[in-house]
Amino acid sequence: MKKSLFFAVFVTLCYSVSAQFYTTQNRPNAIRLFNKNVSRTEIILPKIDGYTLYKADFHTHTIYSDGDVTPRERVREAWYDGLDIIAITDHLEIRTYEKFMLKALAPYSKDGSAFRYAHAGIANKQNNEAPVLSNLNAAYEEAVYYAERENLPIMVVRGTEIWRNPSKIGEYNALFLQDINAICHADLFESFRRVKEQGGLIMHNHPGWSRKTAEIAEGEQQRAYDEGWIDGVEIINSTSLYPTVARRCIEKGLFMAANTDAHRPTAQVYNGTNEFFRTMTFIMAKECSEKSIKEALKERRTIGYSGNHLVGEERYLSAFINAAITCHVVAENDKQRTYSFANNCSVPFMLQYKNNVYKLAPFKTLNFNFPKESKDKKNIQPQFVVQNMWHIDEQHPKVTISVDK
């Protein structure tokens, strides 16, 4: 009797423990082994000068050009990855997957053969008045439809990548367009003119890709800069930083962007262990509206992020770390002061003092001693070279951390 009571209690206990991990509710013939709801990664960033930092990726591809995922998957993935803004920027000229789609539609053609593969690129290059061979707005429309249907608070930007000779002319993303079909033209500058007519912005993509240098190429690329068509440059594309571009952006008044240029699912490219996030651009803006984000880009209030590296103008990098870190004096004697540095954001800081580098991880506090001046015992302001921040000419900024702000 005692034994069976013990057994009953034991079984009840086991069941109540295991019930936390799986359930048979609503599925009489199946045991659900785990709850499949996956949560969004929240990336906590500081506010700078009253601006919120919005997280954007201005360069992605879908199966509407040569990407491997649908527009709706790009939106869902952006939400899981912690973004606020995503631009779907399928190529005007490269539409690899169209032929597969048209093959699938073959039974609907008159004679049952596959529809002719309408390659917009060749047509664009051959005809001055290039015809629109497919609805180039379709990927954007699908992405917006899906974001609205699923109540995903992701701002989708209508964009496209204008693809020309990569080593001589380069690639350019047109962003914030009204109608992608209307910008098709064999002449690059006529396309640019149409982008601007629609109120769009032009970003020079991966300036060093497929080339020996990231410097401005002679000819049409030089002309694009000289005539003021370019609004911003991709200083980081995926995992590649083009350090010489920072000086160009500052001198010519262009925004710096960091984007994935994702063709595959981002989970296959970026680390899944939460040590860092996908490549993205932080934008300092009043609100997450098209007007406000465009204004911020025109005023160049951006910081590029990739693999826990931050790239931008020195004043923004300094403002970022000072807004992210709270610093207090915790102890003091004749020789030194001990400061505590608390990192209140999701990005770590690699702080170099003399020859040592200290990692201040997200949401952690580090205590650090700064010696006083040997002559008059004056306090030295806490100052570090931040190894994971980059501004002009491959330099890491030397940042003074404000105390008790």
Ligand SMILES: [Zn+2]
């Ligand atoms: Zn691209």
